[in-house]
Amino acid sequence: MRSKMTRVILAGVLALVAMGSVFSASAGAAPQWKFNGTALTGTEDIVGAAISSSLTIPGMTTTCEHFLYNMKIENAAGTGKGSITELPLFECHTASGKCTVEAIGAKKLPWPTHLTTISSNQYLIVEGVEVGILYGGAECALSEVEILVKGTAGGLISNETETATFNSSTFTTTGTKLKVGATAIEWNGVFPTEGFEWHREQALSVG
Amino acid sequence: MRIKSRPRWLMALCCVTALAGIQAASASAHTGEFAKFNFCPSTTTGVVKCINSVTTGGEVVLGTKKVPIVNPVTIQGGLSKATGGNRTFFAATNGITLSKTPQPVPGGLLGIVPPEKSPPLVKALSAFFFENALTGVNSTLELAKPASEIVLNEVNLALEEGVALKLPVKVHLENPFLGSKCFVGSESSPLIWNLTTGTTTPPKGTEAIKGFGGEAEFIEEETLLKIKNSKLVENNWSAPTASGCGGILSFLVNPIINSMIGLPSAAGKNKSELITTSYLATTTSVNNH
Numbered sequence: 001m002r003s004k005m006t007r008v009i010l011a012g013v014l015a016l017v018a019m020g021s022v023f024s025a026s027a028g029a030a031p032q033w034k035f036n037g038t039a040l041t042g043t044e045d046i047v048g049a050a051i052s053s054s055l056t057i058p059g060m061t062t063t064c065e066h067f068l069y070n071m072k073i074e075n076a077a078g079t080g081k082g083s084i085t086e087l088p089l090f091e092c093h094t095a096s097g098k099c100t101v102e103a104i105g106a107k108k109l110p111w112p113t114h115l116t117t118i119s120s121n122q123y124l125i126v127e128g129v130e131v132g133i134l135y136g137g138a139e140c141a142l143s144e145v146e147i148l149v150k151g152t153a154g155g156l157i158s159n160e161t162e163t164a165t166f167n168s169s170t171f172t173t174t175g176t177k178l179k180v181g182a183t184a185i186e187w188n189g190v191f192p193t194e195g196f197e198w199h200r201e202q203a204l205s206v207g
Numbered sequence: 208m209r210i211k212s213r214p215r216w217l218m219a220l221c222c223v224t225a226l227a228g229i230q231a232a233s234a235s236a237h238t239g240e241f242a243k244f245n246f247c248p249s250t251t252t253g254v255v256k257c258i259n260s261v262t263t264g265g266e267v268v269l270g271t272k273k274v275p276i277v278n279p280v281t282i283q284g285g286l287s288k289a290t291g292g293n294r295t296f297f298a299a300t301n302g303i304t305l306s307k308t309p310q311p312v313p314g315g316l317l318g319i320v321p322p323e324k325s326p327p328l329v330k331a332l333s334a335f336f337f338e339n340a341l342t343g344v345n346s347t348l349e350l351a352k353p354a355s356e357i358v359l360n361e362v363n364l365a366l367e368e369g370v371a372l373k374l375p376v377k378v379h380l381e382n383p384f385l386g387s388k389c390f391v392g393s394e395s396s397p398l399i400w401n402l403t404t405g406t407t408t409p410p411k412g413t414e415a416i417k418g419f420g421g422e423a424e425f426i427e428e429e430t431l432l433k434i435k436n437s438k439l440v441e442n443n444w445s446a447p448t449a450s451g452c453g454g455i456l457s458f459l460v461n462p463i464i465n466s467m468i469g470l471p472s473a474a475g476k477n478k479s480e481l482i483t484t485s486y487l488a489t490t491t492s493v494n495n496h
């Protein structure tokens with residue numbers, strides 16, 4: 001009787017250990033910023049311009065021809081972290097053209113960022129995102145109204161192309177969301193990542 | 208005699224035709240999705256947007272009576288240019304800015320007990336009208352002030368903060384015994400609803416309630432904004448005593464209604480919750496369709 005109970009408890013413990021390892025594998029070890037394969041020490045500025053970027057409220061897509069960013073990065077306590085300090089956006093327009101973009105800009109900068117691993121892929125999580133957009137246009141249903149896009153964004157990092165890609169799939173995987181009020185917003189963007197200060201022209205990777 | 212009567216007949220016909228003409232002029236025949244703005248004063252100076260908002264659910268708690276919204280209520284009209292985010296209303300061209308849609312009061316006013324000192328006639332009438340399941344009571348929301356007193360803030364509506372819709376209303380209680388002038392609230396003493404899609408700020412001791420900004424969607428190539436399933440809430444409004452209930456017997460019936468509903472009812476004791484789908488467009492878009 002006692003040995004049977006011991007076997008049951010042992011099996012339970014083994015199952016828990018197995019489950020624990022599965023969870024830790026999916027959550028992943030904290031990734032770090034690396035230049036030429038070496039973990040970054042100190043800080044570095046990453047500057048880039050989106051290869052493409054658009055923001056979609058259901059039924060209306062706003063595209064910016066020039067979507068720049070400046071992110072300060074570091075490895076702190078073994079984890080890649082950072083903060084987006086600048087995010088200038090230029091030449092923005094909507095798909096139909098009925099709504100014009102009178103003003104657009106990031107608010108409440110800097111936005112903290114950190115790296116995370118999910119299912120062996122590396123992601124960049126941007127927190128505290130807040131972008132204000134003022135639309136205009138005689139026929140634009142949202143004219144004269146400044147909307148605020150708020151939330152958290154998760155993008156997939158590719159070491160091969162040295163880019164971070166944000167789309168509905170990466171948002172779902174990272175459990176992040178951008179919203180205007182209660183309405184979910186889709187953000188599609190591909191951002192090259194490149195060291196700008198101490199590590200120019202060095203391969204930037206995450207791992 | 209006959210010759211005299213013909214011009215009168217003709218005059219009457221002319222009047223009817225003219226009236227019909229006026230009626231037709233007050234409604235614009237917009238097409239497709241924009242037909243919902245047929246009664247927006249879209250050509251009136253100062254109107255820059257049109258709104259059509261239909262409340263299909265929710266409830267109004269007035270004192271001790273809870274009335275679910277089971278029949279759709281429409282708010283429609285024009286909107287001014289925004290000042291500090293707020294837009295004031297312009298009345299709908301058909302005069303129905305807020306539709307007078309009756310909502311049945313569950314249980315009617317069953318259980319109503321006139322004061323002991325009431326005359327036998329009042330007791331008998333109360334028993335006949337209130338203790339009869341066939342004679343229910345309807346509650347109809349009506350505007351207590353001109354449409355220009357309604358204020359909409361679409362930014363607050365979407366962003367779930369601040370007052371999204373300020374609505375001065377009165378509640379019309381309808382029942383054969385109550386007569387046609389039984390109201391809670393009036394033009395001089397309206398029920399002021401400062402509705403929010405965010406979180407309410409009721410008096411101490413009353414739990415705050417949370418609204419919902421709804422799901423926004425652009426249709427018709429960004430020219431029409433649909434916000435569906437917004438939940439507008441407010442539980443910081445007070446209600447005065449009822450007035451005009453029971454016609455000539457109002458001096459007896461008003462106190463009965465007050466006692467039954469718990470009026471006057473202080474802020475925090477009442478609640479409004481409106482589940483609403485709204486459509487917004489600029490007058491340029493509306494007039495182009």
